[in-house]
Amino acid sequence: MNKKLHMVMLGATPPGRLTEQHDIFFGIADSLKDLVPEMKAFWPEAQIHIDAWREVTAVDGYSVEVTDKGESEESSNHLFFINLGGYIPGEFEEYHYKVLSVADSLAVASKVAKSTAFYEHFGFKGAESHIDDKYGIDVDDIYNVADILSAETKQRYSIRFTKIDGIPDDELHIGYVKIDKLLKS
Template sequence: MGKKLFMVLLGCKPPGRHTEQHDMYFGISDALKDLVNPMQAFWPEAKGEMHVDIWRHVTSVMGYNVKVVPKGTPQKNNKKLYFVNLGGYREDDFEEYHYKQLVVAESTEEAASLARETDFYKQVVTPHIDDHYGVDVDDIFEIMDILPLDCKQTYSLEITTDKSAGNDPLHIGYLKFIDLL
């Protein structure tokens, strides 16, 4: 089997912080365990004291198959894979909520539009402009742009239509790096 694209929600409590913090990591490897060192390099402030909260081997996204291929492989369409982070607030709740998702689209604008079709976004009528209640697109990135440099130099993502393709299963739960090795 070829290389795999992984989407990983990392968690840690860096020195001097009062609450656990999270960030998203995307990498390409044969297995999740092979990404431990690259994940540590990605978040040096964590000083290796981090864990995986959720991970996913990305092969299917909203009616498309996603495959890691060698860089330079001719693409069959203009589709790209995007990471979208929706953020919002609820009245009387001291929290900013986030909903992370992958979207297949031809542009950032199309990806943002598709993200706004989610139940998370539709539950709040008013868009959030940092001082209002509601939800908005906080972050949006093309996956190829946020992969580690060695992955960008070696691989591409091939996206093909497969209307029967749903979304990949999520592996949810606290997982220490030591348990990956």
């Protein structure tokens, strides 16, 4: 199977908004191009583009593999997506940092998030770094990726984790990509 888990930062300026907004989409397919219909369904009211993406194949020293549903044994580990928010004094901006973590619980994933340099350095008294949308840790702010996949994807696929020492980090693809250009590739 060549299916891969993809993490995509979608961008758009929805009708009635003044600034570009972003959201994170997770999907499983052979290629990014194959996910375009699902990405459009995920954010139907916007003219979306891609600002960053990656094939999720390695996280926290684990290989991340897509399998057919029921093909792999149940694992105690899960893939968590965490969106950290933080501030810099004197800057009219909230900065964000996205974290993926393989862990057996929300508590462990939260600990990983709090150990990032972003969490330690993007905050100051009265404007502490936080896991969006609250100061501190809240279950609603951390997502098990398996839970936020589309219903069809959840029915068809599972995610398997294998600990591998020295596994290289995923390649990050950063930069603006028009959806129409992706469809023509």
